[in-house]
Amino acid sequence: MQLTESTRKYILLGIIILIAVGFLSAKVLASKQDKDFAAEDMIFQQANQLYQEGNNDDAILLINELLLKKPNTEAINYLGGIISANKGDFQQAVILLQKTLDLNPHKVEDPMFMLQFAEVLYFSGKYNEAKIVLEKCRESGWVPESYPTYQERVTEILNQIETM
Numbered sequence: 001m002q003l004t005e006s007t008r009k010y011i012l013l014g015i016i017i018l019i020a021v022g023f024l025s026a027k028v029l030a031s032k033q034d035k036d037f038a039a040e041d042m043i044f045q046q047a048n049q050l051y052q053e054g055n056n057d058d059a060i061l062l063i064n065e066l067l068l069k070k071p072n073t074e075a076i077n078y079l080g081g082i083i084s085a086n087k088g089d090f091q092q093a094v095i096l097l098q099k100t101l102d103l104n105p106h107k108v109e110d111p112m113f114m115l116q117f118a119e120v121l122y123f124s125g126k127y128n129e130a131k132i133v134l135e136k137c138r139e140s141g142w143v144p145e146s147y148p149t150y151q152e153r154v155t156e157i158l159n160q161i162e163t164m
Contacts, residue, residue, distance in 0.1 A: 040066060048079060056086045074103040082116065090124035111142035111150060118157060127161050134158050 050059035063080040081096030121130035
């Protein structure tokens with residue numbers, strides 16, 4: 001089958017138009033996605049700022065808004081867990097920190113996360129789970145530079161669990 005010169009031109013023109021439409025569509029969609037990301041990032045930064053200032057009531061409202069939009073985001077779940085723990089809602093904190101760990105299994109190598117997770121488990125009454133996490137902390141021998149009494153805190157909580 002032989003294609004005429006005009007048929008080849010139309011095929012080439014069609015391919016060029018298809019590529020141009022694809023690029024334009026991608027640009028429009030990416031622009032909307034950029035705006036959404038910027039808005040969500042601003043809300044996250046505001047929540048983090050409120051948390052840093054100790055305003056956990058307002059911070060949790062912003063985090064809950066983000067959790068509705070982006071429930072599978074590690075940073076949002078982590079901050080939400082920490083804020084929930086500070087508010088005394090340890091059940092919610094356990095859920096959010098466990099989800100953080102599910103989203104990023106490498107968090108088990110973060111000593112501060114593991115201690116925070118163990119403390120939240122302990123305060124929520126999940127002593128067996130807290131003991132498992134604390135044993136991991138003790139076995140690892142972690143001593144974060146920012147928390148030189150890390151191992152003492154681990155031992156303290158373990159002793160409290162064992163005396164129950």
